[in-house]
Amino acid sequence: MHYYNDDRRKxxxxxxxxxxxxxxxxxxxxxxxxxxxxxxxVLDAQYPRVDGSSRVQIRFKAPDASKVRxxxxxxxxxxxxxQPDGFWTFIxxxxxPGLHYYTVIVDGAEVSDPGSxxxxxxxxxxxxxxxxxxxxxxxSPQSVPHGEVRExxxxxxxxxxxxxALVYTPPEYDTQPKQRYPVLYLQHGAGEDESGWTRQGKxxxxxxxxxASGKAKPMIIVMANGYARRxxxxxxxxxxxxxxxxxxxxxMQDMMSAFEDxxxxxxxxxxxxxxxTSSDRDHRAMAGLSMGGMQTFHITFDHxxxxxxxxxxxxxxxxxxxxGQKPDIKTGFNGAMADPDAFSKRVHLLWVGVGTNExxxxxxxxxxxxxxxxxxxxQHVFYESPGTDHEWQTWRRDLNDFAPRxxxxxxxxxxxx
Amino acid sequence: MHYYNDDRRKxxxxxxxxxxxxxxxxxxxxxxxxxxxxxxxVLDAQYPRVDGSSRVQIRFKAPDASKVRxxxxxxxxxxxxxQPDGFWTFIxxxxxPGLHYYTVIVDGAEVSDPGSxxxxxxxxxxxxxxxxxxxxxxxSPQSVPHGEVRExxxxxxxxxxxxxALVYTPPEYDTQPKQRYPVLYLQHGAGEDESGWTRQGKxxxxxxxxxASGKAKPMIIVMANGYARRxxxxxxxxxxxxxxxxxxxxxMQDMMSAFEDxxxxxxxxxxxxxxxTSSDRDHRAMAGLSMGGMQTFHITFDHxxxxxxxxxxxxxxxxxxxxGQKPDIKTGFNGAMADPDAFSKRVHLLWVGVGTNExxxxxxxxxxxxxxxxxxxxQHVFYESPGTDHEWQTWRRDLNDFAPRxxxxxxxxxxxx
Numbered sequence: 001m002h003y004y005n006d007d008r009r010k011x012x013x014x015x016x017x018x019x020x021x022x023x024x025x026x027x028x029x030x031x032x033x034x035x036x037x038x039x040x041x042v043l044d045a046q047y048p049r050v051d052g053s054s055r056v057q058i059r060f061k062a063p064d065a066s067k068v069r070x071x072x073x074x075x076x077x078x079x080x081x082x083q084p085d086g087f088w089t090f091i092x093x094x095x096x097p098g099l100h101y102y103t104v105i106v107d108g109a110e111v112s113d114p115g116s117x118x119x120x121x122x123x124x125x126x127x128x129x130x131x132x133x134x135x136x137x138x139x140s141p142q143s144v145p146h147g148e149v150r151e152x153x154x155x156x157x158x159x160x161x162x163x164x165a166l167v168y169t170p171p172e173y174d175t176q177p178k179q180r181y182p183v184l185y186l187q188h189g190a191g192e193d194e195s196g197w198t199r200q201g202k203x204x205x206x207x208x209x210x211x212a213s214g215k216a217k218p219m220i221i222v223m224a225n226g227y228a229r230r231x232x233x234x235x236x237x238x239x240x241x242x243x244x245x246x247x248x249x250x251x252m253q254d255m256m257s258a259f260e261d262x263x264x265x266x267x268x269x270x271x272x273x274x275x276x277t278s279s280d281r282d283h284r285a286m287a288g289l290s291m292g293g294m295q296t297f298h299i300t301f302d303h304x305x306x307x308x309x310x311x312x313x314x315x316x317x318x319x320x321x322x323x324g325q326k327p328d329i330k331t332g333f334n335g336a337m338a339d340p341d342a343f344s345k346r347v348h349l350l351w352v353g354v355g356t357n358e359x360x361x362x363x364x365x366x367x368x369x370x371x372x373x374x375x376x377x378x379q380h381v382f383y384e385s386p387g388t389d390h391e392w393q394t395w396r397r398d399l400n401d402f403a404p405r406x407x408x409x410x411x412x413x414x415x416x417x
Numbered sequence: 418m419h420y421y422n423d424d425r426r427k428x429x430x431x432x433x434x435x436x437x438x439x440x441x442x443x444x445x446x447x448x449x450x451x452x453x454x455x456x457x458x459v460l461d462a463q464y465p466r467v468d469g470s471s472r473v474q475i476r477f478k479a480p481d482a483s484k485v486r487x488x489x490x491x492x493x494x495x496x497x498x499x500q501p502d503g504f505w506t507f508i509x510x511x512x513x514p515g516l517h518y519y520t521v522i523v524d525g526a527e528v529s530d531p532g533s534x535x536x537x538x539x540x541x542x543x544x545x546x547x548x549x550x551x552x553x554x555x556x557s558p559q560s561v562p563h564g565e566v567r568e569x570x571x572x573x574x575x576x577x578x579x580x581x582a583l584v585y586t587p588p589e590y591d592t593q594p595k596q597r598y599p600v601l602y603l604q605h606g607a608g609e610d611e612s613g614w615t616r617q618g619k620x621x622x623x624x625x626x627x628x629a630s631g632k633a634k635p636m637i638i639v640m641a642n643g644y645a646r647r648x649x650x651x652x653x654x655x656x657x658x659x660x661x662x663x664x665x666x667x668x669m670q671d672m673m674s675a676f677e678d679x680x681x682x683x684x685x686x687x688x689x690x691x692x693x694t695s696s697d698r699d700h701r702a703m704a705g706l707s708m709g710g711m712q713t714f715h716i717t718f719d720h721x722x723x724x725x726x727x728x729x730x731x732x733x734x735x736x737x738x739x740x741g742q743k744p745d746i747k748t749g750f751n752g753a754m755a756d757p758d759a760f761s762k763r764v765h766l767l768w769v770g771v772g773t774n775e776x777x778x779x780x781x782x783x784x785x786x787x788x789x790x791x792x793x794x795x796q797h798v799f800y801e802s803p804g805t806d807h808e809w810q811t812w813r814r815d816l817n818d819f820a821p822r823x824x825x826x827x828x829x830x831x832x833x834x
Contacts, residue, residue, distance in 0.1 A: 042541055043610075043644065061526060062523070062524055064483070064484065064524040064525035065524040065525060067481065086525065104526075106523045107483070108480035108482060108503065110531070111526070112542070114528065115541075118535040125529070125534070152563070204568075274591070
């Protein structure tokens with residue numbers, strides 16, 4: 001690079017210099033022992049940091065605050081210490097591997113840490129810190145062909161709006177113009193949005209790596225926004241309504257039902273007409289985490305004519321399995337599992353997963369579901385992610401186990417419903 | 418949607434209900450006169466709000482704070498008032514149309530407003546509020562075919578890393594598999610990143626609308642990350658170095674130079690081998706805003722063998738035009754403009770834009786450049802965006818004026834350099 005006229009250049013550089021400087025936080029690095037900036041930080045932000053024993057170090061500027069707390073949603077919640085320089089610092093105990101959402105509470109204001117990349121969770125753009133898992137490369141970008149993640153907009157007659165979704169296309173998609181691909185619909189959790197599976201979940205890198213190693217079939221993944229309201233439906237007004245009230249339940253059911261129709265009547269037809277999909281039920285799967293798992297079970301059991309692979313990650317079927325009662329496999333679920341043999345021929349995969357460190361109620365609900373499915377002789381996979389909570393490391397592992405089981409030959413099963 | 422077993426269902430819904438509730442901020446709407454939630458808010462967040470006279474109403478929860486300020490980067494900076502309910506509120510004077518970055522300062526901690534979508538600016542995920550422009554539909558999604566915005570990853574031997582970029586493909590891209598398309602490289606400003614042109618700038622909707630109306634040629638737009646560091650280059654340590662010091666200038670030059678090589682040696686070859694591009698210079702343009710404009714001028718004047726359309730949005734060439742001196746058109750710029758006729762034959766478009774409410778120094782620098790180009794008889798377009806500042810509304814208008822001028826027939830110009 002040659003500079004044309006260095007004197008004049010200097011003056012111009014000064015004009016944009018300050019903003020640029022901010023972008024180079026690197027410049028003001030301080031050494032801090034074994035701690036290194038988290039890979040989830042923005043640009044070269046130095047905090048939060050993670051050390052070799054998976055402790056997280058927070059450093060947050062709030063010179064005039066009287067009380068600052070950190071709030072790891074699945075981790076420590078603690079008052080933290082003010083340093084003489086106006087920064088507040090905290091070091092966590094060793095954390096489980098994975099991406100941990102957290103916020104900082106400054107004199108009662110719950111906010112995000114500006115050092116962190118923003119991840120949409122808890123219905124806001126929250127902070128999070130990535131704690132590496134030793135030896136785990138399956139969700140990092142490797143030297144393999146990379147698929148694309150495409151933002152698409154489709155018009156929904158159900159909601160009367162343009163809706164945004166993300167679509168992963170496998171690496172070979174553009175070079176094999178005659179090939180058609182199976183599709184996995186993959187849903188986020190409550191308080192998250194369609195960006196979660198790639199930003200937090202690294203779904204694209206997980207699939208890139210699985211496809212490169214031959215473990216998973218090349219497939220398209222569609223990640224939609226799981227919130228919906230019908231075109232003619234006013235926003236619910238739940239002010240003053242207690243939790244669990246009939247009004248609140250109705251609002252939730254309305255939302256779930258609108259999303260079901262949006263997905264089956266607007267999204268799936270759009271995807272099948274826009275991408276080179278194999279559009280029969282043998283080549284369509286759905287999975288989701290937490291609320292997305294619940295949506296998966298509602299939508300797939302309502303529409304077995306559309307789906308033949310079903311995955312619930314942390315919460316999927318527990319909607320049927322709580323309150324200390326065993327789920328009624330024979331009579332529940334639209335009666336779809338009343339005949340186990342017929343069900344197993346029709347549904348190529350029923351997959352249920354949970355992290356072993358998830359809240360007791362979630363864990364017990366899913367363990368009980370697993371036992372009941374066994375008892376009813378319903379073929380299924382039950383996967384436990386060791387040591388992880390109701391967090392993204394559980395769901396990354398879920399996807400890594402689930403995706404290779406999709407769209408494989410089923411010699412012992414009927415090909416059509 | 419039918420519910421299978423309503424009793425058990427209720428229990429399960431309760432489990433995920435709380436998170437879902439948070440996602441339905443709508444439920445707790447309060448009326449507030451003419452003010453309506455900004456279109457830039459998350460989900461159904463009720464604040465910030467905008468009224469018919471373009472005033473913005475902020476409402477921020479910080480029950481224990483002793484001082485809260487709002488900081489509109491190109492707008493009011495003010496202490497705001499605490500209400501008895503623990504929220505702090507503020508109403509701005511009428512604002513110019515467009516997207517306005519702002520932060521909230523809580524007892525000295527500068528943070529984002531959780532009600533806002535996060536936009537990467539100022540080297541962090543910042544808040545912003547969209548103030549509508551009456552009658553302006555060119556950057557909104559319309560009932561026209563929509564292109565895709567694709568996330569791609571390319572490996573750069575210059576930086577030794579996988580790098581992320583966004584690529585807009587026009588609506589017809591996948592249905593016209595034999596068609597090749599021209600490419601516009603479009604760069605963000607300092608403190609922003611490759612997400613800016615679509616998230617803040619709405620570049621995809623601007624192009625969708627221009628293409629649908631026949632005003633712009635279908636084209637590919639590549640939005641890259643403008644920060645780069647060479648593989649063998651340690652992070653600069655500028656601790657204690659004063660602003661404008663030789664060390665700081667060198668760090669900035671190193672970054673600019675690394676990006677130039679990354680773009681010309683890694684990104685452009687990747688794009689041309691991955692997408693159906695027309696890869697000659699007659700079908701390649703580059704533009705950028707602020708720092709991205711500066712990068713555009715450096716890279717295009719260094720590589721006129723690669724580019725034939727050049728756009729600088731708010732800051733582009735002012736690097737050559739400050740300090741009260743008139744830019745030296747004849748001898749500067751690698752001598753490319755020494756012969757105006759030859760230059761105009763080689764460069765199909767030289768485009769310079771500025772907002773009339775931008776800081777005086779920026780405005781004067783660009784006005785002076787315009788005058789000097791006129792004096793030297795260099796064909797160019799000078800565009801002034803009425804009433805807008807060094808903000809995205811200026812750059813949306815710039816793109817809307819610039820894009821239709823690209824890749825059109827040039828009957829009076831040589832087709833090749």
